Amino acid sequence: MWNRNQMAEVAAKELKDGMYVNLGIGIPTLVSNFIPEGIDVTLQSENGMLGMGPFPTENQVDADLINAGKQTVTELPRTSYFNSADSFSMIRGGHIDMAILGAMEVSENGDLANWMIPGKLVKGMGGAMDLVAGVKRVVVIMDHSNKHGESKLLKDCTLPLTGKSVVDRVITNMGIFDVVAGGLKIVELAAGVSLDNVKVITEAKLID
Amino acid sequence: MWNRNQMAEVAAKELKDGMYVNLGIGIPTLVSNFIPEGIDVTLQSENGMLGMGPFPTENQVDADLINAGKQTVTELPRTSYFNSADSFSMIRGGHIDMAILGAMEVSENGDLANWMIPGKLVKGMGGAMDLVAGVKRVVVIMDHSNKHGESKLLKDCTLPLTGKSVVDRVITNMGIFDVVAGGLKIVELAAGVSLDNVKVITEAKLID
């Protein structure tokens, strides 16, 4: 089984030289710690920044410089800023190569739910609906099951959707799964996870 | 009868302090020479400039600084530049207070034709269709009749339209005419022009 950092490291292998990438809040943010040597990637933050740098030292903190998770960040020599409409033009217009996002549920046909639990928890979709609709490739990182041990990879999502048939790949603590015709294709399993393990715990249709 | 400069001077009386105005090619451009004392007006040029200054001296000429008529111009302390989409957002969004344009024909219900003569002369609409559709008030300056002595104020335009029911006021060499319900209301006649003179030469319905 992979831990948070290992999942981020696995996701980082998706990155190719020259890519423009949007990383969601949570584990996806960790991916930037594992960008492979020699691979030049530009991070977009949908609040209006291209070329997002690391978190600041105390001296570098700037209230005018945050990421989409409202965390303080820094700029790089390549950085540019733009307004929200222009930021989402980039996203919706298919100019971002990849988005790596967290999720509550993913269905076997690539539906994604990550923005609310009716009557209980309301966060809002933020930029997630735009990202999954517009970005060329959508990779989800999430735990394979919830705290009750129930599969988060489902036949159909039970929560309100963020997007329909939008996910290309799911990376969980148990492995890597691609959304293909007919179900989720197992690309790789984490060390110590057997095919039987994953089949028992997964509701979605798996294809070996 | 008014000459070109007098028509421009009459049009300049339309200007009020704080207005943002777009002046078309030709006589409308002359209006900027007659902006009344104490009236602060900002000129927009639809190729992407707000705060257009006068024509340059030889030393000031800059190939990167032109107006919508492709004439060299200068900038002012207040000037800002923007791209074409943003420029027409201003125009279409109703942020420009007034456009003063030339025309080939105007009809009694305010239709305007100024962009082509089928089979003969093709100039193109440029930004004129956007201007007449979006700007709060549209004033036309043109000769009352064409070189054959035929009225350019018509019951219906014969040429392809630039906009339908878009003109608020027409200033010709013979007078000032407002588009109102039922026809063109005579607001003022040029010195030496009688009501009979103008009625004989005008095809459009006039209201005294």
Added chain:
Amino acid sequence: MKKIYKSAASALDGLLFDGMLIAAGGFGLCGIPENLIEEISKTKIKDLTVASNNAGVDDFGLGQLLATRQIKKMISSYVGENAEFMRQYLAGELELEFTPQGTLAERMRAGGAGIPGFYTKTGVGTTVAEGKEHKVFNDQTYILELGMMADLSIVKAWKGDEQGNLVYRKTARNFNPNAATCGRICVAEVEEIVSIGTLDPDEIHTPGIFVNRIIKGDHEKRIENLTLSSSKEV
């Protein structure tokens, strides 16, 4: 035509009315019109609809207007960091029109640009698409979203001049330029009013035509989520 006003109170004078729609710039607590919001919270104006990506936090930014119950409805994409916002919504005390972030920004831009409607893929197949016109372009389905015109927009910039020209700083730009265009009246607060001609004409983000009134404000610029490079958790 004087655009510079002495205070938030004078700049808002005559502009506020019950039931109005206000578009506000800002993202979280970054680049928000602190002084104008504070001033609105002191008035008796009520039943507001506010279009803003977030609603600040409980005691700062638009959260102040939620606390005073002046807001009837929010048009937002994110509620996550505001407990009172979520509480009022879940309790049915507050209307909330969830609008994806990019759609909200584009609706503001469109409204200001004379575009009453545009099509987007965002939200297709979700609750956001319910009741909206669907249309197919090149074999893909899109939904119609509407341009938004506000009765008033309130924005925060870094520098401004007497003509209303504005420049923003870093990610404090966010929704501000878009909100500025969609208000029938736009009031801007800035950190610094500079003399005319100081701003480079090539670098003005919001041309003065969009800005009707402008004040210099005092800005706390509170940080919502201080994260340092030494932090273990992100």
Added chain:
Amino acid sequence: MKKIYKSAASALDGLLFDGMLIAAGGFGLCGIPENLIEEISKTKIKDLTVASNNAGVDDFGLGQLLATRQIKKMISSYVGENAEFMRQYLAGELELEFTPQGTLAERMRAGGAGIPGFYTKTGVGTTVAEGKEHKVFNDQTYILELGMMADLSIVKAWKGDEQGNLVYRKTARNFNPNAATCGRICVAEVEEIVSIGTLDPDEIHTPGIFVNRIIKGDHEKRIENLTLSSSKEV
């Protein structure tokens, strides 16, 4: 990922094909990608559709591609200053899709922004509206215009860096930022390539994400209509 190319020829290598749609920045002769146009005129590529507000003059700018008969169709708002353009059109040798200037700019922006269609009042009641969907919003009639995606966009900027970040100068900005976003590939020519970090991040007009290849060009920057303050005629 190297974006800087040595010449117009190398920057266009592999990108051109017969019948393609090219979006070009520029207004008249101001801010046009002179070097890229010149280079295209030397190739055998033909049956081009070119979206550009104007077509230059007879012997400079896009007029060069009209002279070589490489253009099958123009999408433009203005023909006025180009005798050969008007002649080819009136003789039926050239297709011309007249598009109002603001609609053309917005179609480019929309195409680049994932918006397949938008409504505008521009052109309602004119030949421009013929065959287009009409729709009423708030008692006013609008027409549907389509977002435009080009196979290639060619633009001209003032300065650029190795990441493809661009800044434009004065009114030479015009359609360039909009054209840059709507090309599946965008090639930019600049007057000066500056080292990374030189451009102020707050002042970048076109973020590098939109620019795939960039060259330093030599620019004649011809003036179409020199008008001096001493001129009597305007």
